[in-house]
Amino acid sequence: MTIDVILPCLNEEAALGWVLGRMPDGYRPIVVDNGSTDRSARIARDLGARVVDEPRRGFGAACHTGLLASLAEVVCFMDADASLDPAQLPRVTAAVLDGRADLVLGRRVPGAAGTWPPHARLGNAVLARGLRRRTGAPLHDLGPMRAARRASLLALGLTDRRFGYPLEMVLRAAAAGWRIAEVDVPYLPRTGRSKVTGTVRGTLRAVADMRRVMAETALAAKHPRSSGSL
Structure with missing residues (x-):
């Protein structure tokens, strides 16, 4: 079976060679270029990856475009910045x-000091704790490396196109009765500076997106007829 690996990408030319070079046999990379101004798209094509353009900026927009472009029964998501090793897929x-x-997330385990900045790790822990309390899913990390069946993901009707996309996926999956699990994966120093965890501002923006999604899905669960969601 061939498994598609969706890689949202914004200016990751320095990392793509390592990431694509470690893709396991049977795992087919789909690099979703989210408006890169460097050579990311060209490097990805030269290394044999399928490249899909998504000019609308947003992590969720890139992820969902990759999901729509996929042809595989099972799909994975992971960052393209070399912070996660494709060999773990x-x-x-x-x-x-x-x-x-039905949905498996990679729980990031930092292997070196400074890999996961304290502000980002704290924000993730708070969100994960709230998610466990709300859904009962045994998750300790909203990790970006994850796997599920493509048709099932599309049926969830994900709508967020920003940083709330990974959280919305888990919330809707839990509401649909999916079996959700996590496995430990090494978390490595990323190549280049993160657009999210690299700054307090970026982390706060991501946390705000996720809190918005949490509130919206809670409202939808209370008023399913009026919202048309969940």
Whole structure:
């Protein structure tokens, strides 16, 4: 079976060679160029990846465009900045492939001091705790490396196109009764500066997006007829 790997990409020319070079056999990279001004798209094509353009800026926009472009039964998502090792993808997909889980997230385990800035790690922990309380899903990290079946993901009707997309995926999956799991994956120093965790402002923006999604889905659950969601 071929598994598509969706890689949202914004100016990651320095990291793509390492990321694409470590893609396991049977895993097909789809690099979604989200308005890069460097050579990211050209490098990805030269290395054999499929490149899809998504000019609308937004992490969720890039992820969802990749999902729509995918042709595989099972898809993965992961960052293109070399903070996650594609060699770990088979561990993340295993429970989906053998039917033990419907959505699996990679729980990031930092391997070196400074890999995960304190402000970003704290924001993630607060959101994960709220998510566990609300859904019962045994998650400790809203990790960007994850796997699920494509048709099922499309059926969730994800609407966020910003940083709330990963959280909305989990919330809607939990509401739909999905079996959600996580596995540990090494978290590495990224190549270049993060657009999110690299600054307090970026982290706060991502947390604000996720809190908005949390509030919107809570409202939709209370008033499903008026919202048309969940």
